Amino acid sequence: SQTIHQWPATLVQPVGSPLSLECTVEGTSNPNLYWYRQAAGRGLQLLFYSVGIGQISSEVPQNLSASRPQDRQFILSSKKLLLSDSGFYLCAWSSLSWEQFFGPGTRLTVL
Amino acid sequence: DAKTTQPPSMDCAEGRAANLPCNHSTISGNEYVYWYRQIHSQGPQYIIHGLKNNETNEMASLIITEDRKSSTLILPHATLRDTAVYYCIVRVVFTGANNLFFGTGTRLTVIP
Numbered sequence: 001s002q003t004i005h006q007w008p009a010t011l012v013q014p015v016g017s018p019l020s021l022e023c024t025v026e027g028t029s030n031p032n033l034y035w036y037r038q039a040a041g042r043g044l045q046l047l048f049y050s051v052g053i054g055q056i057s058s059e060v061p062q063n064l065s066a067s068r069p070q071d072r073q074f075i076l077s078s079k080k081l082l083l084s085d086s087g088f089y090l091c092a093w094s095s096l097s098w099e100q101f102f103g104p105g106t107r108l109t110v111l
Numbered sequence: 112d113a114k115t116t117q118p119p120s121m122d123c124a125e126g127r128a129a130n131l132p133c134n135h136s137t138i139s140g141n142e143y144v145y146w147y148r149q150i151h152s153q154g155p156q157y158i159i160h161g162l163k164n165n166e167t168n169e170m171a172s173l174i175i176t177e178d179r180k181s182s183t184l185i186l187p188h189a190t191l192r193d194t195a196v197y198y199c200i201v202r203v204v205f206t207g208a209n210n211l212f213f214g215t216g217t218r219l220t221v222i223p
Contacts, residue, residue: 043216
């Protein structure tokens, strides 16, 4: 069966520090991968999606970036975090089915 | 993508049917209606989807009006575990990335 992992589960970082969040998927090949952010009390915002290794599409301009170094690995990064980067970050995958399967999320607090 | 409109919150008594409405008056002919839900501090969970026919699965039923401008998600016997934010999304399905754009959804509270 397929599983999706995200780490860390929670993270507290100072403003201006770098960020690296990792997402890995098991049990499937060539998945579409997604990064979402959910600010407190808000809906989910799609940040990036990827249909293959090295292929990244950005949905919103920001100081975040994403990379897909391996088929089942998706990384969200920032060189310098802003206060507004705080939120709940969710990774998801999909294949040819109708569903997106979401990971457990990372709660990021920027102080 | 077509915009969706949902009530911000609803209450439902435990054991009763929960009917969650969604308006998508600008939906186009090749856009599907998806429903997801998000329990607090967890990732969203797929519930059901449809194009124009009513659909039913083990979790819920989806009723789409004949003009497809609105739909209703029905949880036939709501339990306390159904308390969550429910998202209605309309989207064309591509063979590539299946992007979903979530709004703010409806916060359903099931009351004992």
